Structures are given as C-alpha cells and as structure tokens.
Amino acid sequence: MATGKRAFGRVRKLPSGRWQARYPAPDGLDRPAPSTFRTKKEATDWLADKQTEVRSGAWIDPDAGKIPFGAYAAAWVKQRRLQETTRELYETLLRLHLVPTFGLVPIADVTPAGVRMWRADRLETAGAPTVAKAYALMRAVMNTALEDQLITRNPCRIKGGSVVDTPERPTATVPEVFQLAEAIQPRFRLLVLLASFLGLRWGELIALRGQDIDLDAGTVRVRAAVAELRSGKRVTKPPKSRAGVRTVAIPEVILPALRLHMGIFAESGRDGRVFIGAKGATPRRNHFNRLWHKACGEVGIKDLHFHDLRHTGNTLTASTGASTKELMARFGHSTTRAALIYQHATEERQRTIADALNAQIIEGMKRGSGRNGHAAGTPGE
Structure with missing residues (x-):
C-alpha cells in the first residue's frame, strides 16, 4: 500500500506560506534549494529536475x-x-x-x-x-x-565578443621603402629593408644572430624573437607557433645591403647580434620609434608604423602568385594546428618567390619616386 512518501527529497510548508525543498546530495549532505517556492508544485518540480541531475551525473556542488x-x-x-x-x-x-x-x-x-x-x-x-x-x-x-564542475554553463556567450574589426593599415610603396631606408640611421637601413621585403617582425629582427644569415644561399633563418616587458626587461623567446620558425629567401636586389651591414654594423661571430645600437646595446623599440618617426617626417610619410612594413611585404609577396600555404610559410602565419602540420613550402619555391619579388622591387625603383617626389635609392650604396 502506498504511503505517499516521496522517493527523492522532501518539501515542507514554511510559516510564511512558501514552500521549501530539500534533497540528499551525492556528497552525502542534505541540501536545500537555493530559494523557496510559491507553491508546492513548484517545489516538487524543482526536486524532479534535481533528481534528474543527480541520476545523470550532471549534479554540481553548489558550494564549489x-x-x-x-x-x-x-x-x-x-x-x-x-x-x-x-x-x-x-x-x-x-x-x-x-x-x-x-x-x-x-x-x-x-x-x-x-x-x-x-x-x-x-x-x-x-x-x-x-x-x-x-x-x-x-x-x-x-x-x-x-x-572543474564549478559552474553548469559558461556565462561568456557574446557572439564575436573576442573579435575586433580593425581598419586596414597603410602600406609603403617600393620607392618609399628605399626612401625610408636612406633617411634612417645607416645601421638600421637593413632593418627597414628586411622588415619590408621579408616581412620580419621587430622582435624577430632584433633576435637575429650571425648564424641566422646565409649570404651564399641568400636566406635568413628566424628562430627567436626579443620581447620587452613593461618593466623594461627583455626576454628572448621562441616564436609563438611552429610556423614562426622559418627560413626566408632574400630578394637578390637587397643582398648588397645585407653584405654591407654584416661587414660594418653587425657583431662578428656566429652568435654575434645582427642589429646593435651605436653604443653596442640591443636596440629598444621606443628609441627606434623616435628614429623611425624622424625618418618618416623627412620623406613626408604620415601615419606609417614600422610594423606596417610587414604588411608591405605581405602585399608584394601575394602579388607574385604565391599560394596561401607559401605565404603562411614565408611570413610565419598560423591559424590551426592542422595548418601548421601540412603547410610547408619547398626551398625551390621560396627562391622562385624571392626572384619574382626581386623583379617587382627593381621595377618599383625604376618607376620613380614616392609620395613627396624623392628619388628611390639604390640598395647597397
């Protein structure tokens, strides 16, 4: 004969007229509902839902x-x-x-x-x-x-909340690149050229060592990057992803500038720094930015960041007909783990890209001046 006793939990009417529900939790405690209910049916319905959570293994400790x-x-x-x-x-x-x-x-x-x-x-x-x-x-x-089973659902549900639409940054033309290279301090001329035509980032450029430069093969190997912390401390770290470690072929037209720099400004030895300041220190970004802005002002170029030179390199290289995989390999881009595994570019194709890029640079130099009418310089002079 039925007794009317509930199989899971219990409800009782409080002096206030509202109803309280309690249930035996998997942790062995007798736990109350987080709030009281207006009617007995609301309380029993809540217990039924809680019983389903317990039976399905979806129950979460409310104290956690x-x-x-x-x-x-x-x-x-x-x-x-x-x-x-x-x-x-x-x-x-x-x-x-x-x-x-x-x-x-x-x-x-x-x-x-x-x-x-x-x-x-x-x-x-x-x-x-x-x-x-x-x-x-x-x-x-x-x-x-x-x-960790502290919550039942992530409250961060804003679609696109972590995505930002940023305006497209400007690019420098080939003549403008050489104008800037001539206007900057001579020891940083190669820095401008490599950022523009190889697409290397500031931290990657500053981290370059003698062993990363192969003048015979005409390549630069990217193995690390230098980052500055807010405290001013600098750390040398590996690239953010496997795609960041790469060997990049150099357009032949800037090889004279590379040889000149390695002979005059770079430290000697395999572990010697390729780029150093006038007093022998590793360049700091804020100091270089002052030199950069001064150079931009001298040639009449506004609102061009040093990092925009990487965009110049991307744009020029894409116009050579390089595939998406080849672009990712050359510039160290990555999207998913699968892309990093399968997106490889052969050394032969890298040289083809560099040769096509070389022809574009020469043609751009021949076409003339940049925004203010200055003539483009000749690499290696």
Missing part, C-alpha cells in the same frame, strides 16, 4: 562555485605555462579590466547579463582590442571553471 572570480582567475594564470609576455598581459587584463568588476563575485554567480553589462561599460572607457582580449581571457577562465 563560491570561490571568488579574482582568486580563481589568478590561480588559473599561475597554473599555466605561459611566455612571460603573455603572463604579463593576462595579469594586466585581470588587474585593470576584470577584477574591479568580478573580483569578489563568486564564480557561480557571474551571469551572462553581468558579462554583457561589463563589456558595454568597458567599451566606453577602454579600446575595443583591449576589451576583446579581456573578454577572451574571461571566457577561457570560465571554460576551465566549467571543466
């Missing part, structure tokens, strides 16, 4: 999510093997953009609405790229919280 977001995120960063520059970025994003809003909030209490409100507020006071990076970091932290 009480850890503050700030403490959990700090531990998340500490537990990961990160490059110093990445760790510094994450710590800055937490300190300036996430902890002020979510630092003391229990991780289980962070809601999609709260994340949307935070992002909208941040976009009014910080740059969109920074907000996108902070959102991406928060989403990664919350994904780990989901794996």
Whole structure:
C-alpha cells in the first residue's frame, strides 16, 4: 500500500506560506534549494529536475562555485605555462579590466547579463582590442571553471565578443621603402629593408644572430624573437607557433645591403647580434620609434608604423602568385594546428618567390619616386 512518501527529497510548508525543498546530495549532505517556492508544485518540480541531475551525473556542488572570480582567475594564470609576455598581459587584463568588476563575485554567480553589462561599460572607457582580449581571457577562465564542475554553463556567450574589426593599415610603396631606408640611421637601413621585403617582425629582427644569415644561399633563418616587458626587461623567446620558425629567401636586389651591414654594423661571430645600437646595446623599440618617426617626417610619410612594413611585404609577396600555404610559410602565419602540420613550402619555391619579388622591387625603383617626389635609392650604396 502506498504511503505517499516521496522517493527523492522532501518539501515542507514554511510559516510564511512558501514552500521549501530539500534533497540528499551525492556528497552525502542534505541540501536545500537555493530559494523557496510559491507553491508546492513548484517545489516538487524543482526536486524532479534535481533528481534528474543527480541520476545523470550532471549534479554540481553548489558550494564549489563560491570561490571568488579574482582568486580563481589568478590561480588559473599561475597554473599555466605561459611566455612571460603573455603572463604579463593576462595579469594586466585581470588587474585593470576584470577584477574591479568580478573580483569578489563568486564564480557561480557571474551571469551572462553581468558579462554583457561589463563589456558595454568597458567599451566606453577602454579600446575595443583591449576589451576583446579581456573578454577572451574571461571566457577561457570560465571554460576551465566549467571543466572543474564549478559552474553548469559558461556565462561568456557574446557572439564575436573576442573579435575586433580593425581598419586596414597603410602600406609603403617600393620607392618609399628605399626612401625610408636612406633617411634612417645607416645601421638600421637593413632593418627597414628586411622588415619590408621579408616581412620580419621587430622582435624577430632584433633576435637575429650571425648564424641566422646565409649570404651564399641568400636566406635568413628566424628562430627567436626579443620581447620587452613593461618593466623594461627583455626576454628572448621562441616564436609563438611552429610556423614562426622559418627560413626566408632574400630578394637578390637587397643582398648588397645585407653584405654591407654584416661587414660594418653587425657583431662578428656566429652568435654575434645582427642589429646593435651605436653604443653596442640591443636596440629598444621606443628609441627606434623616435628614429623611425624622424625618418618618416623627412620623406613626408604620415601615419606609417614600422610594423606596417610587414604588411608591405605581405602585399608584394601575394602579388607574385604565391599560394596561401607559401605565404603562411614565408611570413610565419598560423591559424590551426592542422595548418601548421601540412603547410610547408619547398626551398625551390621560396627562391622562385624571392626572384619574382626581386623583379617587382627593381621595377618599383625604376618607376620613380614616392609620395613627396624623392628619388628611390639604390640598395647597397
């Protein structure tokens, strides 16, 4: 004969007239619902849903999510093997953009609405790229919280929240590249040419050593990059991905400038630095930027960043007919792990690309001047 006793949990009416539900949790505790219910049916329905969670293995300890977001995120960063520059970025994003809003909030209490409100507020006071990076970091932290069974669903659900549409940067023409190379200090002339026609990044250029330059084969090997931390400390690190380690063929037209630089300005020996300052120190970006802006002013070029020279190299190389895989191999681009495994370019094709690029550079020099009418210089002079 039925007794009317519930098989899972129990409900009772409180003096206030509302109903309370309690259930036996998998951790052995008798746990109450987080809030009371208006009717007995609402309470029993909640118990039925909770029973389904327990039976399916989807139950999550409600106390586990009480850890503050700030403490959990700090531990998340500490537990990961990160490059110093990445760790510094994450710590800055937490300190300036996430902890002020979510630092003391229990991780289980962070809601999609709260994340949307935070992002909208941040976009009014910080740059969109920074907000996108902070959102991406928060989403990664919350994904780990989901794996740790602290939450049942990631509250970071803004479609495209970590994506920023940035305006296309300008490119320098071939004559402008040589004008800038002539206007900059002679010891940095090759720096401008390699950034433009090989697409090397600042950190990759500064990290180059004598053993990375093969004058006979006409190639540059990229093995590392120098990064500056906010403290001013410099670290030499491997490229961000396997695609970043590469050997790049040099257009023949700039080989004289390379030989001249290696003979006059570079340190001797296999481990000698290719680029050094006038006093023998490794160049710093802020000091070079002053020289760069001065050179741009002398030739009448505005709003051109040094990194834009890499875009110039990408544009010129793409126009040679190089395939997407060859472009990725030459410039160290990567998208997915599969792309890094399969996207290889042969040395023969690299030379073909360099030769075609060489012809374009010569043609560009012949066509004449840049924006202010100055004649293009001749490499190696």
